[in-house]
Amino acid sequence: MSLIEVKDVTMQFGGLAAVADVSFVLNKGEILGLIGPNGAGKTTLFNVINGFYRPTKGDVYLKGKRVTNLRPHVLCKLGVARTFQVVKPLQRMSTLDNVVASAFIRTKTKAEAEKVSLEVLKFTDLYDDMNVLSKGLPLGKRKRLEIARALATQPEIILLDEAFAGLNPTEINEQIEIVKKIRTERGITILIIEHHMRVIMAVSDRIVVLNYGQKIAEGTPSEIGHNPAVIEAYLGEETGA
Amino acid sequence: MKKFLPLIIFAALCLVPLMDLSSYVMHILILVLMWSVIGMAWNILGGYTGQVSFGHAAFFGFGAYTAGLLYYHLEISAWWGIPGCVIILTALSLVVGYICLRLRGAYFALATLALGEICRVATENLVDFTQGNLGIMLRERTWVDKTWYFYIILLIAAGTYVLIKVVMESKLGYYFVAIREDQDAAESLGIDTTFYKTISLCLSGVLTGIAGAFFMNYMGYIDPGVVFPLYDISITIVMVVMVGGAATYWGPIVGAVIMVFLAEEIRSIPYIGAAHMTIFGVILILIILFLPNGIVGDFRKLMKPFKRKREATS
Numbered sequence: 001m002s003l004i005e006v007k008d009v010t011m012q013f014g015g016l017a018a019v020a021d022v023s024f025v026l027n028k029g030e031i032l033g034l035i036g037p038n039g040a041g042k043t044t045l046f047n048v049i050n051g052f053y054r055p056t057k058g059d060v061y062l063k064g065k066r067v068t069n070l071r072p073h074v075l076c077k078l079g080v081a082r083t084f085q086v087v088k089p090l091q092r093m094s095t096l097d098n099v100v101a102s103a104f105i106r107t108k109t110k111a112e113a114e115k116v117s118l119e120v121l122k123f124t125d126l127y128d129d130m131n132v133l134s135k136g137l138p139l140g141k142r143k144r145l146e147i148a149r150a151l152a153t154q155p156e157i158i159l160l161d162e163a164f165a166g167l168n169p170t171e172i173n174e175q176i177e178i179v180k181k182i183r184t185e186r187g188i189t190i191l192i193i194e195h196h197m198r199v200i201m202a203v204s205d206r207i208v209v210l211n212y213g214q215k216i217a218e219g220t221p222s223e224i225g226h227n228p229a230v231i232e233a234y235l236g237e238e239t240g241a
Numbered sequence: 242m243k244k245f246l247p248l249i250i251f252a253a254l255c256l257v258p259l260m261d262l263s264s265y266v267m268h269i270l271i272l273v274l275m276w277s278v279i280g281m282a283w284n285i286l287g288g289y290t291g292q293v294s295f296g297h298a299a300f301f302g303f304g305a306y307t308a309g310l311l312y313y314h315l316e317i318s319a320w321w322g323i324p325g326c327v328i329i330l331t332a333l334s335l336v337v338g339y340i341c342l343r344l345r346g347a348y349f350a351l352a353t354l355a356l357g358e359i360c361r362v363a364t365e366n367l368v369d370f371t372q373g374n375l376g377i378m379l380r381e382r383t384w385v386d387k388t389w390y391f392y393i394i395l396l397i398a399a400g401t402y403v404l405i406k407v408v409m410e411s412k413l414g415y416y417f418v419a420i421r422e423d424q425d426a427a428e429s430l431g432i433d434t435t436f437y438k439t440i441s442l443c444l445s446g447v448l449t450g451i452a453g454a455f456f457m458n459y460m461g462y463i464d465p466g467v468v469f470p471l472y473d474i475s476i477t478i479v480m481v482v483m484v485g486g487a488a489t490y491w492g493p494i495v496g497a498v499i500m501v502f503l504a505e506e507i508r509s510i511p512y513i514g515a516a517h518m519t520i521f522g523v524i525l526i527l528i529i530l531f532l533p534n535g536i537v538g539d540f541r542k543l544m545k546p547f548k549r550k551r552e553a554t555s
Contacts, residue, residue: 077431091422093418100415108412110412150430
């Protein structure tokens with residue numbers, strides 16, 4: 001069953017088409033990787049799906065319902081959460097309060113919101129840092145806080161925007177485990193943007209490749225790894241193929 | 242102990258009128274309480290929600306004129322202005338919010354700055370309705386003695402304090418602070434930022450208006466220059482909160498105490514007194530440079546030099 005369907009989306013900034021006629025489907029329960037060189041339009045596409053941008057052309061469907069012009073908070077209510085590539089912690093709030101603020105969307109009382117938050121903090125291994133002001137967290141933990149906040153909204157779908165960028169190898173391995181756990185333990189569908197080939201190959205079921213705003217390939221990780229167009233655009237050196 | 246401090250202070254203030262203080266001291270105390278209410282009200286929007294307004298005189302003046310015009314046109318007690326301004330100010334806040342809250346940061350501040358001035362000029366010129374610069378005067382004030390005024394404003398201040406405390410501990414409070422810290426993040430976490438900013442503005446506007454309505458009843462006379470001025474109201478509100486400490490429960494109250502006493506003290510100094518606004522400006526610059534979180538927010542920092550000295554001497 002398709003959860004999100006992106007249909008012929010074009011996003012034009014002035015004369016530049018950041019995303020041009022891109023279509024793909026995100027199925028329930030899968031982890032779909034979205035890759036492409038810098039400036040390929042990945043984050044723009046996220047902003048369209050998430051409601052920050054209105055696409056110049058095309059539509060986004062959530063469970064068959066058109067959601068193209070809805071604002072981000074409405075989409076969040078409908079079950080689409082996201083993280084940001086450039087982390088946006090609520091700086092002068094403690095880690096716990098950051099998560100509590102987002103848990104309130106599906107809880108009424110503060111006690112309930114805190115219960116949800118504490119559970120999410122344990123899940124993302126931030127429990128020991130819950131009283132630290134979030135501006136004092138190191139980058140690795142701030143990236144995890146982004147995920148924790150998204151999880152606290154109890155979504156059906158999570159859009160992860162470069163949740164691995166800037167992490168060291170150990171942190172990357174921990175993060176991969178968390179991403180896998182999000183699906184296996186919580187049954188949340190994931191759309192993930194990532195630059196690290198190792199990560200994307202390890203976690204994705206399918207991959208969509210963008211280049212200059214256009215979709216150039218779609219398939220399983222091994223198909224993508226052998227696709228000549230992708231290798232030319234992007235993977236060439238890394239896989240040495 | 243700390244938990245009961247507000248109660249202790251409230252109880253102590255309740256006993257103040259029994260001390261048989263001079264009418265001048267009572268006047269100062271009433272002003273302090275009134276400015277505390279205004280400061281706390283501004284703090285909801287400017288401190289917690291992070292939407293700095295330079296036009297709160299508009300809300301203050303609207304409250305005062307609500308009371309005044311009810312009295313003048315309908316010939317009912319000006320005290321009806323307090324419940325009346327809840328309705329009027331909610332309406333005003335919704336209109337202002339709809340127009341201004343789509344703006345962010347400095348642009349919102351500028352829009353509110355214009356709002357305050359628009360209200361002043363409009364009130365000056367709608368002579369048939371507002372009496373223009375003649376102002377509105379109550380033929381007689383409810384009480385000559387200040388005791389009851391003191392209790393009324395004390396009750397309003399205590400109510401405001403409790404209300405803010407309850408709001409800030411709830412979902413609303415978390416949403417306000419989330420909006421202040423990052424609007425885009427807040428939006429993507431499911432917070433309808435426009436809606437919650439409007440709520441914050443309504444709360445802030447209504448409370449400021451109530452203080453305005455009280456002012457009408459207490460002073461017995463208002464004109465546009467008294468209740469809508471940029472410096473004496475709009476800017477002073479910002480100063481009260483900045484000096485005391487934005488986004489703290491006690492900041493506006495401490496700020497009100499300091500600013501009202503300071504204003505009275507400086508005004509009574511010969512020659513320099515006339516320049517009290519200049520002195521306030523200098524104080525504001527010093528506060529922003531050295532205590533950006535205000536006296537309450539930076540209390541620890543403020544106490545540091547004293548602590549070190551004590552350790553050195555002992």
